[in-house]
Amino acid sequence: MSFPLLETDNLSIAFGGIKAVDSVSLTVQPGKIHSIIGPNGAGKTTLFNLISGLYQPSSGRVKLGGEDVTGLPPEQLARRGLSRSFQNLQIFFRMSACDNVMVGRHRHEKTSMLGHLFALPSVRAENARSRDLAMGLLERVGLAGVANKEAGSLSYGALKRLEIARALATEPRILLLDEPAAGCNAIETEEIDRVIHDVAKSGIAVLLVEHDMRLVMRISDHVLVLERGKSLVSGTPETVRNDPRVITAYLGTFGTEEANRA
Amino acid sequence: MARLASSRWSIVLGLAIVIAALPFLFPSNYYFRVAAIVNIFALAVVGLNLLMGYAGQVSLGHAGFMGIGAYSVAIGSAHFKLHGLLAMLIGAALAGLVAFLVGRPILRLKGHYLAVATLGFGLLISMALANEAAWTGGPDGMGVPRLEILGYRLRGPDTWYYISGGALLIGVILALNLIESPTGRAMRAIHDSEIASRVAGIDVAAYKLRIFVLSAIYASVAGSLMAFLNGHITPDGTAGFLRSVELVTMVVLGGMGSVVGAIVGAAVLVILPQALTIFHDYEHLMLGLIIMVSMILLPRGIVPSLLARLRGGGA
Numbered sequence: 051m052s053f054p055l056l057e058t059d060n061l062s063i064a065f066g067g068i069k070a071v072d073s074v075s076l077t078v079q080p081g082k083i084h085s086i087i088g089p090n091g092a093g094k095t096t097l098f099n100l101i102s103g104l105y106q107p108s109s110g111r112v113k114l115g116g117e118d119v120t121g122l123p124p125e126q127l128a129r130r131g132l133s134r135s136f137q138n139l140q141i142f143f144r145m146s147a148c149d150n151v152m153v154g155r156h157r158h159e160k161t162s163m164l165g166h167l168f169a170l171p172s173v174r175a176e177n178a179r180s181r182d183l184a185m186g187l188l189e190r191v192g193l194a195g196v197a198n199k200e201a202g203s204l205s206y207g208a209l210k211r212l213e214i215a216r217a218l219a220t221e222p223r224i225l226l227l228d229e230p231a232a233g234c235n236a237i238e239t240e241e242i243d244r245v246i247h248d249v250a251k252s253g254i255a256v257l258l259v260e261h262d263m264r265l266v267m268r269i270s271d272h273v274l275v276l277e278r279g280k281s282l283v284s285g286t287p288e289t290v291r292n293d294p295r296v297i298t299a300y301l302g303t304f305g306t307e308e309a310n311r312a
Numbered sequence: 313m314a315r316l317a318s319s320r321w322s323i324v325l326g327l328a329i330v331i332a333a334l335p336f337l338f339p340s341n342y343y344f345r346v347a348a349i350v351n352i353f354a355l356a357v358v359g360l361n362l363l364m365g366y367a368g369q370v371s372l373g374h375a376g377f378m379g380i381g382a383y384s385v386a387i388g389s390a391h392f393k394l395h396g397l398l399a400m401l402i403g404a405a406l407a408g409l410v411a412f413l414v415g416r417p418i419l420r421l422k423g424h425y426l427a428v429a430t431l432g433f434g435l436l437i438s439m440a441l442a443n444e445a446a447w448t449g450g451p452d453g454m455g456v457p458r459l460e461i462l463g464y465r466l467r468g469p470d471t472w473y474y475i476s477g478g479a480l481l482i483g484v485i486l487a488l489n490l491i492e493s494p495t496g497r498a499m500r501a502i503h504d505s506e507i508a509s510r511v512a513g514i515d516v517a518a519y520k521l522r523i524f525v526l527s528a529i530y531a532s533v534a535g536s537l538m539a540f541l542n543g544h545i546t547p548d549g550t551a552g553f554l555r556s557v558e559l560v561t562m563v564v565l566g567g568m569g570s571v572v573g574a575i576v577g578a579a580v581l582v583i584l585p586q587a588l589t590i591f592h593d594y595e596h597l598m599l600g601l602i603i604m605v606s607m608i609l610l611p612r613g614i615v616p617s618l619l620a621r622l623r624g625g626g627a
Contacts, residue, residue: 102511128513140508142501144569153501157513159494163522166493167486173493180494220513 053116055080055255056132056224061100061110062279070096072279073110078224078255078272083246085258085266087290088276089300094259095137097276098228101257102134103127115223129157131223135213135230137259143202147193147212150201151184154219187215191245207238214245224255231262243269267291275299320488323572327484331477335470345469345541346586351476352537354578355483357562358571359530362487364560365568366496367523368503369419370427373434374559377528379441379551380407381535386456386545387447396459400536407532408525415524419517434556441547453546456539472541479537480575483530487571490526499523500569531559565606567613576614 054077061074071093078084086094099105101112103124111120114130122130133154142150159180161173188194191211196204201212210230217225227246231239243265250256250269260266266273266287273290275282277299283290290296331351338344360374384403388394394402418429442451459466466472490496498519501509506516539545549555558581566577584602588595610617 104507124507124510125513125515128511134511136508140505140511142504142508144504145497145500149497149500153497153509153512153514156494156498161494163490163495163526166490166495169489169493173489177493216508216512 053080054078054113055115056101056257057111057113058097058101059111059113061097061107061112063096063100063105063108069279071100071107074274074276074279074281076274076281076284078257080223080255081250081253082271083250083256083258083269084272084274085260085270086274086276087260087263087266088282091278092276093279094276095228096279098134098226098257098259102132102226128220128222131221132226133217133220133222133224134226135210135217135228137228137232139206139209139213141201141209141212143200145201146198147188147201147204147208148181148184148197150212151187151215151219152180154187154216155180155183157220184215184219187218188212190218190248191215192241207234210234210238211242211245214242214249218249222254224257225249226257226259228259229261230258231260231265239265320492323488324481324485327575328481331474331481335473341469344473346583348469348473348476348541349538350579350582351473351480352534352541353559353562353582354575355476355480355537356531356534357559357566357574357578358480358483358487359527359534360559361563361566361568361571361574362490362499362530363523363527364563365570365574366491366503367499367520369520369524370423370560371430371524371527372427372553372556372560373430373432373437374527374531375551375553375555376434376437377407377411377531378535378538378555378559379437379547380410380528381532382456382539382545382550383441383448383535384532385536385539386454389457390454391447396457396540397461400533403536404529404532407528411525411528412521415521419520419524431553431556434551434553438547438551438553441551448547451547453544453549455544456542458543459540466540469541472537476537476541479533483533484571484575491571495519495522561603564613565603567615567617570613570615573613573615580614 056078058074058076061071062069063071074097076084086097088094096105100107103122106121111118113119114132119127119130142153159176161176165173185194185197188197191214193208193211193215196208201209204212214227214230230242234242239262246256246269270287273287274284275290275296282299283293283296334347356378360371363369363371381403384406385396385399388399388402389396414433418426421429441448448454498509498514501512501514502516502519509516535550538550562577562581563574565580567573584599585595588598591598606614
């Protein structure tokens with residue numbers, strides 16, 4: 051077992067007395083796919099927002115590569131190698147697909163604003179480098195053909211993949227994907243499946259929130275089930291699939307009886 | 313990349329040709345004067361457009377920075393006997409510094425709240441200029457000594473037309489360079505999604521502040537040029553609230569997020585009132601009507617809407 055890249059230790063946040071995330075501890079290893087599932091309102095996205103610095107936890111710690119990063123803003127986490135996608139798209143709609151991905155190169159672009167104003171040769175070289183890398187990533191997610199199209203004109207499934215490409219452009223050590231396959235058709239889901247696989251194979255840790263159970267069970271190394279903010283079950287896809295508590299959480303007690311009968 | 317670079321240089325080349333060729337159509341000095349005013353406003357509007365059109369942050373107090381530039385030249389050369397160009401540079405630095413100090417707290421605000429805060433800033437500057445009569449001559453304004461370079465006195469609207477045209481050209485080149493750079497991508501990204509920008513590693517607050525400072529420097533240089541051209545400045549004429557509104561109107565009318573739009577917006581709003589004097593008492597009525605009709609027919613601003621129509625995409 052290698053050193054965990056991401057660790058949360060009893061992470062909690064309360065909104066007006068309601069604990070949306072309640073003492074959740076998890077560890078994610080490099081190159082592994084760690085999925086979080088649970089019914090709507092279980093606190094999956096809230097947990098993502100805590101880990102990625104959009105919310106401040108009420109208690110608990112977040113460690114990234116062994117360093118305590120609790121409460122750091124997203125831009126600081128990005129510099130430490132954490133990136134994410136969003137359930138409700140956060141796309142730069144008025145920019146081209148290629149420019150969207152180039153924004154992801156931001157933390158690697160070292161030229162100064164003064165250099166930018168005068169379009170120094172170093173800036174032009176950097177622009178070209180970022181563009182090449184962005185085009186490579188667009189190719190990887192199957193969007194090379196629409197690189198120069200305005201993002202606002204792309205389909206929902208394309209935008210989901212565009213977000214992944216932009217997140218990858220930051221060269222993350224860990225990638226948080228919030229429902230990357232939501233609203234995608236079967237072909238697009240398959241494409242996303244392939245991309246996530248590739249990402250993990252390249253050594254990046256993946257933390258995934260997804261409702262498509264077939265996708266989750268197929269690609270995950272580890273699954274955590276959340277219910278009402280609490281961690282319910284955690285283990286391999288097989289363990290989780292066969293745990294009666296998970297079925298109860300999703301379908302209620304009545305559903306459990308039905309499932310048993312089936 | 314080649315396509316973008318060529319469109320950047322075609323804008324610059326086109327503008328240079330227009331600036332150089334227009335004087336052949338000018339029957340009198342009056343035209344040089346109006347065109348110089350267009351250049352000067354266009355310079356300020358190109359800067360404000362970086363802030364509003366690209367980074368998505370409104371400022372209703374930008375004339376305040378024009379005022380700083382104008383009065384730096386006037387006070388610097390009248391009271392401190394500084395060379396006009398040095399006074400202009402000091403004004404630009406001062407405007408940048410003021411923008412930095414004011415921008416840090418107020419750029420945390422968004423939308424209407426930011427608009428009102430910047431409006432307050434603009435009022436503050438114009439009131440300070442009106443009240444410090446010992447330095448500024450009060451509401452009646454003050455004279456600006458003629459700029460002298462190498463013993464040559466720069467006077468006459470034609471001279472200032474070419475100088476302001478050169479300044480506009482430089483301002484446009486710098487703005488176009490910036491837009492196609494990491495900073496430019498960062499500011500356009502901030503406009504569309506601050507959250508996604510932060511996740512991509514962009515320090516949103518720092519970038520808003522940088523663009524605010526840069527746009528303040530543009531406005532300050534424009535204000536200094538205005539002072540040199542007019543030879544006399546008043547708080548209302550340079551830094552007044554209506555001036556700020558005028559700058560914002562130029563950005564929106566010409567087209568947010570379009571450098572050419574900024575120039576067109578400035579040109580329309582400077583030239584129209586001159587042209588409409590033939591309507592005598594109905595001049596302002598006509599101006600208001602034309603602006604309204606233009607916004608209804610070209611809702612994204614003159615240049616972006618017309619470009620979209622040319623490409624067959626409709627407005």
